Amino acid sequence: MGHLGKQTITYKTPPVITCAYSSVGPKETQGPMGKYFDHHCKDELLGEDTWEKAEARLVQTTIQGLLDRAHKVPNDIQYIFAGDLQNQVIASTFGIKDFNIPFFGLFGACSTMGESMCLASMAVAGGMADLVMAGTSSHNCAAEKQFRYPLEYAGQRTETQTWTATASGFVLISRCGEGPQITAITPGKIVDLGMTDAFNMGAAMAPAAVDTILTHLEDTNQKPSDFDAIITGDLGNCGIDIAIDVAKRLGTDLSDVLMDCGKLMYDDERQKTNCGASGCGCSASIFTGYFYKELLNRNLKKILLVPTGALMSQGSTQQGNTIPGIAHAVCIEMK
């Protein structure tokens, strides 16, 4: 396990993503990526009586779907790495508890898919486990209620605001088997340029995304064109432009290769989502639903997945704190 730079780890025996599964809500189903997702929920409540419980059900549905697809039972999985946006990552807790799989609870805001895949691949590559699971979720109504306003309040949405996706994605990461491999990771630093606008998360996260991407390129001595795509999590339409601009000022042109899951999720004009999608489930579902299959089909050979998170709570912004960002990069190759 050589680690090249301080921050990037390259795997000599790369862990394999042997299976992936995504579940989404109705709005995500109606978007341009809708057909790629594995499970489409009929409504936002999934048979539960609260949004919070609905998100836990979404997690449970996704994990069960993944197990079924891989012909595995919970007892086959050694550890599960997961988290979500709800206070005290309670959607993961209640979605996971009945599977009886040893659980590492994570909080990386919307970067959680990157964090979970980093830690899960470290466990496998380090010889600690043969088969683990990593994933995350978000729920539009639970997140809006917690971070902004309850839906019933019908607060006006700003032009820079993203739409929290009701979505979940989980992967199986194995020591051996067929599928795309995780060949390197760059866990991110907290980057704080002093942003304070909770309705412009893309701007808050863009500097962290650029920091992690440029660090990965430098640590591994690569250039953007060495990747078929560099895919950020949920910068959205404003955030991705800021990221390209910031990278250009720092001497790297990402414009030909940078994509963003938040930009892919919705048809903003038709679906009135303003500035794209956000939420942990955004990059998780678009990776597991779309990019994973593009890798399997060899339409893509090598991607850098960079889920991005805005580190804030309702209380932290009310107390006048800034909104720092974080981004974790996972290099995934189909050989």
Place this chain on the structure above:
Amino acid sequence: MGHLGKQTITYKTPPVITCAYSSVGPKETQGPMGKYFDHHCKDELLGEDTWEKAEARLVQTTIQGLLDRAHKVPNDIQYIFAGDLQNQVIASTFGIKDFNIPFFGLFGACSTMGESMCLASMAVAGGMADLVMAGTSSHNCAAEKQFRYPLEYAGQRTETQTWTATASGFVLISRCGEGPQITAITPGKIVDLGMTDAFNMGAAMAPAAVDTILTHLEDTNQKPSDFDAIITGDLGNCGIDIAIDVAKRLGTDLSDVLMDCGKLMYDDERQKTNCGASGCGCSASIFTGYFYKELLNRNLKKILLVPTGALMSQGSTQQGNTIPGIAHAVCIEMK
């Protein structure tokens, strides 16, 4: 890196805890463990204007104290594994961000010291990093305000209620060096026996503690007397009795060897803390402040540290959910 059972990992080349540091508030200073802690804060605000910011300052103070003691600078640390009880682990975020160390945000409720030491030791033992940091914090006033009532409300405390400690503990975990070694870990499962009383966390966590301890003993083919002490996180005075009782019913007598950080922290009668201490910082500060030194001095040779967490949010209990528990075990030996 042989892993014996599914759940327990034993390290062939055990990572070393080369340094540890603890910071506590005034009430913890006045308790029976007071003299062992490394840094004593004069008041609960640490110069800040909110409890939440005070906890971030507590984290920053502890990390800086640890770096100074170890003669290290932030750039020497490859990754930091940390979390806390605040919504979106915001105390860790703001306490850590200015150190510019790549950050894995965790949420394991009060089991976070166990979770962070598990993941940090896995990173080092797996050859991913040479030197990492792990730790956590809690703050009485921030936690009471968030989970129960603001202090000003002066709500009556129940007999089974624990006192959230204002405390933080961080460790350095290294691939080589002198000090106690992490020889094995057992990451825990979520255990839910249907407890719903948010004022009796000990009872909610005791089954999880027993599950993890018995799994560790079984996976490693050991008995309780193979340890100088088995130390749970924050079961408190009621919870530890329940744990001993549950273990006895399952055929294992832990009564001679089980200790609890929550029981050690305060003089309950004098300090009116009712049922002991809780909070992520409880086991973190008592391990780093007291047990780490007892290991260094070889008064203890082998302990099993089992931080315990109650997985709940204010919303989850209000929506009628149970309070599941989780506990992560870390075997630490001085050779």
